[in-house]
Amino acid sequence: MKTETKQAVNKQRVLPPVFQYPSAAVPLLITQGAEALLYRSTYLLPSIPCALKYRPSKPYRHPILDVRLTKHRILSEARVLVKCKREGVPVPAVYALDEAAGWLMIEWIEGEVVRIRLNEWLKRRKDEDLAEGVDDEQLLELMTRVGSAVGRLHAVGVVHGDLTTSNLMLRPRSREGLNGDLGAAVNTLEGDIVLIDFGLASQSQADEDRAVDLYVLERAFGSTHPRAESLFGEVLREYGKSFKGANVVLKKLEEVRMRGRKRSMIG
Ligand SMILES: Nc1ncnc2c1ncn2[C@@H]1O[C@H](COP(=O)(O)OP(=O)(O)O)[C@@H](O)[C@H]1O
Ligand SMILES: [Mg+2]
Known part of the structure; x- marks a missing residue:
């Protein structure tokens, strides 16, 4: 050196x-x-x-x-x-x-990033040999909260730029997490979503930028678990309700997905 x-x-x-x-x-x-x-x-x-x-x-x-x-x-x-x-x-x-x-x-945000919490949760479910679909309610609810948080972000004119499950934190509600049974809280998907890591964020109201945010998040969930990807529709459903114009973004997302697929075919 x-x-x-x-x-x-x-x-x-x-x-x-x-x-x-x-x-x-x-x-x-x-x-x-x-x-x-x-x-x-x-x-x-x-x-x-x-x-x-x-x-x-x-x-x-x-x-x-x-x-x-x-x-x-x-x-x-x-x-x-x-x-x-x-x-x-x-x-x-x-x-x-x-x-x-x-x-x-x-x-400081108490709790853990969604990626880790979700992996722990999926692993526990596998270890306990629960059939697919059991407990899906918790997963669906998590997806709803994620969709709502991202919708609120976009509604104020901000795009995140790096929306992965490592940049979403799950903060236990004080009642459940801090005073209550911590062991139990670790094994649930309960808590409030807090968005972090805005190093690549920008102020934008462009449908394209918003759609790319959603696309990146969809891929991130997909790499966690195929089941998580199939439940991503729940994120989008909640997102669609979160601000005026959200449905246009969802349309745009289909275009972004197509482009992504083409790109991966070319290599
Ligand atoms: N406000 C916070 N409270 C608690 N943990 C945090 C906070 N911000 C970041 N972290 C933890 O640090 C990690 C890295 O922070 P992040 O802002 O995502 O930086 P990087 O650009 O390196 O990804 C996060 O994934 C999370 O685990
Ligand atoms: Mg990060």
């Missing part, structure tokens, strides 16, 4: 001062994505957990471009989150940010 590259890699490990701020809990690394590191810490009081999304500089990018890109991503994610929150779309609240230092601090 060349010396400059090594230095750049080391520099990337130096965390901004917010990570050492006296009132903050020692940040705990939760996940490391391609673009961002996600830490759990606290905000103002030790009793208020927060998620700290840090975008370290990329040593292979031109430094000026790198700073500009990081600033842009953080500001745009924060802007969209604030707009969604104000308009009643279920997203984490924004607590603080420093776009120059590369971090965004948002509300």
Whole structure:
């Protein structure tokens, strides 16, 4: 490794001062994505957990471009989150940010992403040897809540840009999850949908953009389980009811699917 590259890699490990701020809990690394590191810490009081999304500089990018890109991503994610929150779309609240230092601090969402919760649930059902279709009610209800959350997002003029089951969280309602029987809560699909990860989001009312959001989500559910894909119709049914113009988007989705199929045939 060349010396400059090594230095750049080391520099990337130096965390901004917010990570050492006296009132903050020692940040705990939760996940490391391609673009961002996600830490759990606290905000103002030790009793208020927060998620700290840090975008370290990329040593292979031109430094000026790198700073500009990081600033842009953080500001745009924060802007969209604030707009969604104000308009009643279920997203984490924004607590603080420093776009120059590369971090965004948002509300910590209890619970788990839908992908994991759904896999656990499907596995349990398989282990218990329940016939297909048993308990489908819970799956259908989950799909309904997802359709409604995405509909609300689109209704306020925001498209997500990366709508996968890892970017949808299932937050237990306090009664069931936190005080009640936690073991039982883990094995259910109950809870409120909270949309996260707005790094690729944009403000758009275009049917095409909205349809692509739905298409990406449909594929994500499909890769979890064929059964989940067949139940995706429930997401669309609820989505169709969620705002004026949603049905036009559903029509557009058929076009987007066709294009997707053609593309995969060509390879
Ligand atoms: N506000 C939050 N509360 C709790 N966990 C979160 C929160 N935001 C993100 N996470 C967790 O961190 C993971 C990565 O965060 P995300 O915003 O999706 O970044 P990335 O761009 O790396 O996918 C999520 O899949 C989720 O498990
Ligand atoms: Mg993500």
